Amino acid sequence: MKQIIGFLFFFVSIILSAQNLTLSDKELKQKLDSIKTEGNLLYSYENASWHAGDLVGSNKRLAENTGSYITYQKNDTIKTSFLNKAGNMIIAELSFKNNQTKPVKENFKERGLNETESILKNIRSAIIPQLSDPKYSVTVPQGYSLNMIIIPFNENYKVYLIPGTVQSGIIPFGNDYLFVSDKKGNIISHKKFHSRLIPTSTALENGGTVTMSTHSHLVTNPFISATDICTFKLYAPLTTLEEFSVLSTALGSYIKYNYKKDNIEVVKNP
Known part of the structure; x- marks a missing residue:
């Protein structure tokens, strides 16, 4: 991942009283770098899923026989594999590198699932029924969908x-969740980054365009989130926007991200 190009130092130390946590400038930078790395990883998964889905969807034979899909990383490659409707065979595998929109390799030969694909398929199957538990408050507003990204995390999985949305001129911030599960898909912990969906319009009613997008984070979610970065990188290229900011009520400042520079800044004003 690229290193942060610019960083505006705000305080010698920042006290997050709500969390009883004190961060130095160095610690804050490390935290934001970590979030950016995670956001870019999420984007690489979703970028592959998006473009692989478009390619498979344009193939009538594959589209008619495709069930779910699995996206995962192998070395420097992100792979998206499509299962048949029965869910017991892979009927298409597309490989991507460096967030390219075109796969570096395509394989449409039917085969069985490898070990990684089997684990991810089983986790997905186990997680989905658990999401209906009211304690997780998972909702899907009309006109939107929820896309699942599963990433290895120590001995468990994130x-x-x-x-996601097919509505034009909308960046769907918010309504994003993180669950940690074991290898069998049993949920160990969970977090909701935003209290609701924040559909951000990129066009004005008078025909003008939006030049800056900003939304607020509560004290309990003091930083820009990896999901914020992933969502923006997916939808911003479809708009004229290059950056967005988050108002952190805990930090008393704005955190701004520019997707073209892959850069995070902490500033007093957006």
């Missing part, structure tokens, strides 16, 4: 849910 399971992200991020919103």
